Amino acid sequence: MHHNEVLLVSAGMLKPKKADNEIHRLNLYLNYGLLGLASIIDEAGYSAQVVHGRFTHPEDLIDDLETSGLLRTTQPIMLSLPSSFCLEWADLFSRGIKQRFPKSAIVAGGRWVLGPHASWAEARLPAVDLFVYGTAEGRILQLLQGQSSWHGMPSSSGSRDRTPEPPLQNLPKLNYLLMKDFKEYHPSLEMSRGCGFSCSFCVERDVKLEAMRDPESTAAELSRYANLYGSASIHPYFEASYFRPTRPWIEAFRDVYCSSGLDIQWRCETRVDTWPPSDITKLAAAGLRVIDLGLESGSPTQLMAMGKTRNPERYLKKAGELLEACHDAGVWAKVNILLYAGETRSSIEETTLWLNHYRQCIKGLSVSPLIMYRSDADPDQYLHELLSLGARPVEEGSLRREGYGLMHLSKEMTHDDAVEASLELSRMFMSSRDYFDLKSFSYFPRSLSWEDFNRIAAATASDTLPFSRPAS
Numbered sequence: 452m453h454h455n456e457v458l459l460v461s462a463g464m465l466k467p468k469k470a471d472n473e474i475h476r477l478n479l480y481l482n483y484g485l486l487g488l489a490s491i492i493d494e495a496g497y498s499a500q501v502v503h504g505r506f507t508h509p510e511d512l513i514d515d516l517e518t519s520g521l522l523r524t525t526q527p528i529m530l531s532l533p534s535s536f537c538l539e540w541a542d543l544f545s546r547g548i549k550q551r552f553p554k555s556a557i558v559a560g561g562r563w564v565l566g567p568h569a570s571w572a573e574a575r576l577p578a579v580d581l582f583v584y585g586t587a588e589g590r591i592l593q594l595l596q597g598q599s600s601w602h603g604m605p606s607s608s609g610s611r612d613r614t615p616e617p618p619l620q621n622l623p624k625l626n627y628l629l630m631k632d633f634k635e636y637h638p639s640l641e642m643s644r645g646c647g648f649s650c651s652f653c654v655e656r657d658v659k660l661e662a663m664r665d666p667e668s669t670a671a672e673l674s675r676y677a678n679l680y681g682s683a684s685i686h687p688y689f690e691a692s693y694f695r696p697t698r699p700w701i702e703a704f705r706d707v708y709c710s711s712g713l714d715i716q717w718r719c720e721t722r723v724d725t726w727p728p729s730d731i732t733k734l735a736a737a738g739l740r741v742i743d744l745g746l747e748s749g750s751p752t753q754l755m756a757m758g759k760t761r762n763p764e765r766y767l768k769k770a771g772e773l774l775e776a777c778h779d780a781g782v783w784a785k786v787n788i789l790l791y792a793g794e795t796r797s798s799i800e801e802t803t804l805w806l807n808h809y810r811q812c813i814k815g816l817s818v819s820p821l822i823m824y825r826s827d828a829d830p831d832q833y834l835h836e837l838l839s840l841g842a843r844p845v846e847e848g849s850l851r852r853e854g855y856g857l858m859h860l861s862k863e864m865t866h867d868d869a870v871e872a873s874l875e876l877s878r879m880f881m882s883s884r885d886y887f888d889l890k891s892f893s894y895f896p897r898s899l900s901w902e903d904f905n906r907i908a909a910a911t912a913s914d915t916l917p918f919s920r921p922a923s
């Protein structure tokens with residue numbers, strides 16, 4: 452028996468969130484939150500291993516873990532729940548573990564899924580021994596001190612207390628060597644926590660925007676990653692709920708990036724109405740290559756309905772300027788679109804026309820219909836709001852049972868219609884090459900070639916694909 456080894460598993464999914472096809476199964480979703488916890492454990496003298504469930508069936512993963520000796524540990528298995536879509540997988544995995552290794556203990560965490568209500572999680576994942584809420588860097592080592600020390604642990608199912616951890620002084624330094632397959636994943640670099648917008652439905656609404664990683668540390672991490680991977684062909688994702696570097700930060704980062712001779716291209720996500728276009732040019736000179744823009748809609752009515760802005764004309768004008776700046780700076784813009792409550796064919800037409808105007812500036816689109824989550828702060832109030840906009844749940848009770856609920860968007864647009872419309876819109880603006888360029892930049896296995904991708908795409912029903920393929 453090994454007391455020193457700690458296994459950390461990121462729950463996978465039984466099937467992709469979007470259409471179940473081989474293309475969507477290629478995605479590698481790096482759980483850098485869990486890798487941060489593993490890095491702290493390893494730093495403290497344990498030997499930690501991080502394994503991603505991906506789309507492997509839980510029973511097959513348990514077989515693999517057993518064969519590779521990772522289940523011989525006496526420490527609890529740390530199970531991370533990155534989204535509600537992994538709950539089914541997590542349930543099968545934790546039950547499977549308990550059936551085959553009855554003495555093992557399982558601790559689960561994942562702040563976007565669990566919420567602070569023990570009873571729901573306990574019923575949904577009955578084989579889990581302890582639920583930890585919120586962030587966990589401050590408590591992760593205590594979890595390895597034996598089960599008696601769990602009792603009374605703040606913000607966990609071991610106590611009634613819900614005091615969240617205080618914010619971190621330093622973001623964890625990610626140790627990629629703790630993942631055997633790390634070279635297939637593009638690395639992530641956490642830039643900040645918190646957001647500051649206090650949107651009523653968000654888990655992070657009370658977490659104010661914390662200071663951003665400084666320019667020197669950012670550049671030093673990029674060099675460290677390049678050395679570790681033995682290559683500059685890595686594309687780190689600068690992770691932040693709200694990435695909004697100040698002008699002095701941008702200029703300092705550009706200077707240190709250039710003076711250290713870095714040649715690493717990176718990606719980030721931001722709102723469309725908060726960055727002045729000149730920032731894009733400067734960041735492009737410091738490696739920014741892809742930006743995910745949360746436009747959400749080109750319809751003023753829909754933008755107002757989702758509370759994205761109170762001034763849609765100004766918002767869309769800013770968004771247009773930003774897209775043009777990306778184009779001029781050679782930065783690929785991937786635009787995120789949300790089909791929201793009250794959506795109709797004519798509001799989608801408004802979005803299509805708007806996007807068409809900027810077609811030259813758009814590398815790709817990601818379109819998704821609204822989904823409700825149980826972890827939304829006040830799901831009843833939020834549902835009420837959605838109903839008043841004309842939406843209705845596809846299935847009563849699914850939110851309570853599954854942790855998420857699909858929605859019909861309006862009288863004329865069912866959930867299935869919305870899925871169909873999402874794919875159509877994506878196909879209008881994205882070719883297979885655009886899609887490959889964007890996905891292989893961040894999410895496809897680093898070894899996947901354009902030829903491999905094309906072969907898989909050719910064998911996949913084209914009406915389930917979000918990109919258009921040239922007629923052959």
Ligand code: B12
Nearest residue numbers: 480482483484529530531534535560561562563583586587
């Ligand atoms: C970055 C991000 C990603 C990244 C990285 C994910 C990660 N967890 O590291 C990637 C691209 C991989 C990703 C993928 C997906 N994501 Co995402 N993602 C986010 C985002 C923007 C930030 C997540 C975050 O806070 N990371 C920072 C780390 C430090 O926090 P953390 O992961 O929560 O980890 C801490 C705690 O949760 C806890 N913890 C976590 N695991 C464990 C385990 C144990 C044992 C313990 C003790 C503690 C613990 O400790 C960690 C460190 O403090 C959020 C939220 C947002 N603002 O939109 C959405 C969000 C979490 N994602 C979401 C979704 C739906 C997805 C996808 C299905 C794809 C999609 N967008 O539709 C996939 C799911 C992957 C899967 N296997 O299920 C939803 C989840 C909603 C829900 N309740 O289900 C969110 C809320 C966005 C949204 N509203 O749609 N995502």
